[in-house]
Structures are given as structure tokens and as C-alpha cells.
Amino acid sequence: MGYAEGVRAYQHAASSLTPADLTDHYTAGMDWLREVFAPRLKDRLAALSGGVWDLSDYAVWAAGADTDFMTHLLEAVSAREEVALYPGDWYGFLVGGTWDERFVWTREAAGRVAAICVPSVRNGHLTGQMAEFLEGSSACLLNINLYPTLSAPERAAVAERLRPVLKKSVLSVSFSRGFGLTASQLGVVLVHRDHPWNQRFARQWGWSTYFHNALAAKAFLALDPAALARVDDERRTWVREQLLSSGLPAVDTGSYYVRSFRPVGDVPEVLKPLHRGDFVRFCFKPPQV
Numbered sequence: 001m002g003y004a005e006g007v008r009a010y011q012h013a014a015s016s017l018t019p020a021d022l023t024d025h026y027t028a029g030m031d032w033l034r035e036v037f038a039p040r041l042k043d044r045l046a047a048l049s050g051g052v053w054d055l056s057d058y059a060v061w062a063a064g065a066d067t068d069f070m071t072h073l074l075e076a077v078s079a080r081e082e083v084a085l086y087p088g089d090w091y092g093f094l095v096g097g098t099w100d101e102r103f104v105w106t107r108e109a110a111g112r113v114a115a116i117c118v119p120s121v122r123n124g125h126l127t128g129q130m131a132e133f134l135e136g137s138s139a140c141l142l143n144i145n146l147y148p149t150l151s152a153p154e155r156a157a158v159a160e161r162l163r164p165v166l167k168k169s170v171l172s173v174s175f176s177r178g179f180g181l182t183a184s185q186l187g188v189v190l191v192h193r194d195h196p197w198n199q200r201f202a203r204q205w206g207w208s209t210y211f212h213n214a215l216a217a218k219a220f221l222a223l224d225p226a227a228l229a230r231v232d233d234e235r236r237t238w239v240r241e242q243l244l245s246s247g248l249p250a251v252d253t254g255s256y257y258v259r260s261f262r263p264v265g266d267v268p269e270v271l272k273p274l275h276r277g278d279f280v281r282f283c284f285k286p287p288q289v
Helices: 003-015 019-023 028-048 066-078 128-135 152-166 196-200 202-209 214-222 225-245 269-274
Strands: 058-063 083-085 103-105 113-118 139-144 169-174 187-192 258-261 279-283
Touching: 003 214, 003 225, 028 058, 028 169, 028 187, 028 214, 058 066, 058 202, 066 083, 066 113, 066 139, 066 169, 066 187, 066 202, 113 128, 128 152, 139 152, 152 169, 187 196, 196 202, 269 279
Parallel strands: 083 103, 083 113, 113 139, 139 169
Antiparallel strands: 058 187, 169 187, 258 279
């Protein structure tokens, strides 16, 4: 992501603040979140999907951070039923859970709530096996983390693959990774209006929405998507060159942030610190552009 563009967006958001923004945060600020921010967010996500997603019938709820929201949701669900986590995916799904015995690392989510990052932080991809994992679930928590960093054709392909499960999903948007707004956090989820959790958690989600980070939301609206895309393209090229120069497979798909390989034979000494289980996993941080 383009941190320089993020800084510009933060500066714009901060300079536009007025005393009224602070005074009216819990009243007019809530109206702004629903009537101004939410439609713009839906439009941005729909555009990122290449027009595959229609989010017009999705409710928008907010919290202080995306991890706050996901922690609350998974803790509430695991009090009654099992949660399926895809093997090797984001450990953060476990952080807030106190019902450890009801969190299961498994490729089989039938009858369970399934949680996964899109693309997975395990390997930077959303694979066919991961899609089947979600399709068999009773409901999904999709953490849209590195999704904006994918190339446009791959974003559209991933969006198409997720379309069958979208209506039963909670779509959790991460503004820190995919959009580069790491100096503040903002948790926003989109849930189809017919999803039973909209009624079940309305009191809790309505309360947490009061505490949304308006500065981060305003910064998001000030971001230039084209500027972010240019940086992602440059970083994708940089990672490809690094892979080639290291004698590793230069995989064009997936997020440039993460690359995982299953080695055949002995792992070279230089790669052994990155070897966990069956995988050699790279987490790239290209030079700032």
C-alpha cells in the first residue's frame, strides 16, 4: 500500500475537522457514518470486485478496530457452537476466544461457522480448497485484509469465487493493511440485511458503532484509489524480481505481501529460519514508494 498517500489522506481528514465533529460524534456523526461513509465504502468494495459484488442490501456496523469486531463475534458464536479456522491461516482469530475447545483448525467446515482471511495470510491466495471450506459452512467471517493489494483481474476472480457465500458472511474490512491506514484503526463489517446475526447482535453492534474512528473513516474517503494501485503495481514487480533473483518460483497471483512454498527435498540453510511445518513462508515488505 502507499503510505505517502495514506499520510496525505490523514492530513486532509485532520485539517477538515471542526468542533462540531467532536460535539456531534454520537448523533450527526452516526448519520454521517450511515449516509455518507457507508455508501462510499460499498461503492469502493464493489469497484474493487470489478462489479461482481452488489452490496446495496448490506448493513454496515462499526467498531474501534476490525479485531475488536471479530473478537466479539467469534467469542459470542463459540459460546454456543464450534468455529472452523482454515489450517495455517490468521492466528488472530483465536486471540479473543475463551472457548478454546470450540475453535478447530480444519479443512472441513460443514455445519460450523468458518473464518478466513481473504486472501489467506497463510499463502497470499484464496484457493479452491479454501472456497469449498467456506461453501460448506453454516456462516462465514471473511476478513478482507490484503484483498485490495491483488491485481484487478485476480480481485474480480476472487470476488466471483466468494459470491456464493457472501449473503451468509460477515465481511470484515481491514483498513490498515489493504489501504495503508495504519496510524489508526477502524473496524467495519458488512452483513446482509437478512442475515440472522443482524437481529441477534443488533444491541451489541449498535453500541460499538458509536465508537467508530471518524478520523480514519474520513481519511479513507480522502484516499486516491489510483495512487494506491500504482504503488501496489510497483511493489508487485519488486517482489517478482526478488523471487527470480533468489531462484524461487515467481508466482504472479496472490498478494505480493505473502508467498508460501512447499519445498521438495532439503531446505537450503538460508531459508531454514522461514521453514515452518511444510512451508517456507515469506512476508515481504518492499521499499517505501
